[in-house]
Amino acid sequence: xxxxxxxxxxxxxxxxxxxxxxxxxxxxxxxxxxxxxxxxxxxxxxxxxxxxxxxxxxxxxxxxxxxxxxxxxxxxxxxxxxxxxxxxxxxxxxxxxxxxxxxxxxxxxxxxxxxxxxxxxxxxxxxxxxxxxxxxxxxxxxxxxxxxxxxxxxxxxxxxxxxxxxxxxxxxxxxxxxxxxxxxxxxxxxxxxxxxxxxxxxxxxxxxxxxxxxxxxxxxxxxxxxxxxxxxxxxxxxxxxxxxxxxxxxxxxxxxxxxxxxxxxxxxxxxxxxxxxxxxxxxxxxxxxxxxxxxxxxxxxxxxxxxxxxxxxxxxxxxxxxxxxxxxxxxxxxxxxxxxxxxxxxxxxxxxxxxxx
Numbered sequence: 001x002x003x004x005x006x007x008x009x010x011x012x013x014x015x016x017x018x019x020x021x022x023x024x025x026x027x028x029x030x031x032x033x034x035x036x037x038x039x040x041x042x043x044x045x046x047x048x049x050x051x052x053x054x055x056x057x058x059x060x061x062x063x064x065x066x067x068x069x070x071x072x073x074x075x076x077x078x079x080x081x082x083x084x085x086x087x088x089x090x091x092x093x094x095x096x097x098x099x100x101x102x103x104x105x106x107x108x109x110x111x112x113x114x115x116x117x118x119x120x121x122x123x124x125x126x127x128x129x130x131x132x133x134x135x136x137x138x139x140x141x142x143x144x145x146x147x148x149x150x151x152x153x154x155x156x157x158x159x160x161x162x163x164x165x166x167x168x169x170x171x172x173x174x175x176x177x178x179x180x181x182x183x184x185x186x187x188x189x190x191x192x193x194x195x196x197x198x199x200x201x202x203x204x205x206x207x208x209x210x211x212x213x214x215x216x217x218x219x220x221x222x223x224x225x226x227x228x229x230x231x232x233x234x235x236x237x238x239x240x241x242x243x244x245x246x247x248x249x250x251x252x253x254x255x256x257x258x259x260x261x262x263x264x265x266x267x268x269x270x271x272x273x274x275x276x277x278x279x280x281x282x283x284x285x286x287x288x289x290x291x292x293x294x295x296x297x298x299x300x301x302x303x304x305x306x307x308x309x310x311x312x313x314x315x316x317x318x319x320x321x322x323x324x325x326x327x328x329x330x331x332x333x334x335x336x337x338x339x340x341x342x343x344x345x346x347x348x349x350x351x352x353x354x355x356x357x
Contacts, residue, residue, distance in 0.1 A: 010084050014044055018321045022257040025050060025058045025150070030322070033081050033089045040081065041092040048086020049259075061150035062088060068125050068152035076120040076127075077137075077146040093145050095137035096328045098176060100313040103138055107184040110177040113144035117169055120146075126153050126165040130172040140328065171196070238266065238283060238290050245282050247272040250302050252310045253293065256319040256348055263294035265319040265348065267310075269302045295319075295347040303335035303342070311335060318342050321349070 013034040021028040026047040033042040045065070047058040066088050069080035078090035095101070103109045113136070120127070128151040129135055137145040155162045174193050178185060185193075235253035242251035250269035255262045268279060276296050283290050303311040314335070317326050323343045331339060 010082065011044075011087065013082075014089070015039070016044070019257050019259060020320065020322075022259055022261060024054050025061055027259055030092065035081060042081055043078070043090050043092055044087060045090075046087050059086070062086070064152055064154075065149040067154050068127075068149040071125055071154050072120060072123060075123060076116050076125075077149070093137050093139060093147065094325075095139035095145055096313075096325055098133035098136040098138065098180075100316070100325075100329065101138035102180065102313075103142075104180050105183070106142065107181050109138060109142060109144055110173070110181055110184065113173055114170070116144055116146075117173060121158075121166045121169070124155050124158075125149075126155075126162060127169050128152055128165055130169050131175070133176065136173075136176065138328070167192075234291055235264065237286075237288060238264070238293060241283055241286050241288075241290060242266060242268055242279060245274070245279060247274050248279075250310060252302065252312055252315055254312060254316045254319045256316075256321075264291070265315075266293040266296040267302055267315050267318075267342070268296060268298045270298055270300065274298060297342065297345060297347050299338070299342055299345065301334075301338045301341070303331060303338040305335070306332070311339075314339050315342070318346050319348055321346065 014029075014031060015034070016029045016031040018030050019027065020030050020043070026045050027049055029044045029046070031042065031044060032039040033044070045062065047055075047062045050058045066080065066083045069078065069088070069090060073079060074091070078093055080088065080090055082089040117127075127135070127146060127149065129148060130146075132148075135146060135148045137147055139145050153162070153165060158166075171192055174185070174189050177189070178193060235255070239251045239253045242248055247270050248268055249271050252267045254265050254267070256265050257263075266279075268274070276298060279296055279298075280292055283292055303314045305311055311329070311331070314326055314329060314331070317323060317329075318339070323346070326339055326343070
């Protein structure tokens with residue numbers, strides 16, 4: 001899909017490093033934006049390259065994000081650096097999504113998140129999508145930041161609907177607190193958790209069922225990252241098939257985005273030399289007719305936690321080529337060594353090295 005001349009001219013200031021996400025509504029890239037003061041690490045969202053039939057919705061989401069970021073001016077998350085027909089550029093936040101950072105017992109994080117949210121609401125913005133852990137980031141200082149404002153709503157007046165949406169923002173934050181720091185929930189917060197708004201109850205009973213049907217049956221989104229049915233359904237089956245191959249001691253499947261959609265990346269741990277060709281043949285002979293992963297990385301070990309479970313958040317960052325963020329994950333010495341080996345041998349090298357001129 002071609003872009004307008006004005007967009008092409010503006011995007012000549014963009015230098016891409018890696019694709020972070022690609023779905024029906026937009027493509028999100030990490031890279032550098034060249035502004036008046038030089039290059040700045042940033043994120044580009046393109047919604048001009050989506051199919052024609054979805055463009056009205058994609059542009060609507062894009063406008064909502066632009067309006068919210070302009071109004072907040074970095075208060076709760078990224079700063080808006082540039083925007084135009086079919087795109088926006090925001091500042092990069094050096095942080096991990098909640099489901100990777102796992103701020104267990106970090107009451108300081110959730111107290112700061114609550115204050116930040118109240119400031120956002122007082123500024124006239126509700127996020128409307130805070131149930132998703134990936135929209136919450138824990139930055140390098142252990143502080144909360146928000147991202148993905150496509151569903152956000154801005155208002156100069158705190159109408160009843162605005163207050164209801166703000167209540168739901170808070171309730172979703174408290175659900176995350178209940179998961180990671182339940183001992184710090186106050187009596188008041190427990191009461192809020194137990195009190196769903198009427199629109200939320202109606203949504204759960206009706207709208208959410210439609211949403212699930214549309215996203216899963218039409219768009220094929222199955223997991224928290226919108227990675228598609230291949231990852232959510234076939235991923236575990238491929239991993240089990242690989243695990244059954246002689247010499248394989250561990251396996252895991254994660255997805256990584258490309259401009260043409262999500263792809264599967266297989267990590268295989270072996271105790272003896274195994275060839276990639278043999279593993280692909282083993283998958284192809286599966287009676288289930290499993291798809292072949294785009295990438296298969298064979299390693300002597302995979303990073304694991306103290307219970308012996310594979311650290312899939314590390315594998316996901318390796319697959320995404322966001323290896324600089326792995327430093328924000330607490331790893332013991334063995335897991336760190338295994339992660340370093342995976343990083344050195346990673347296969348998704350479609351990016352250019354960060355900070356490369």
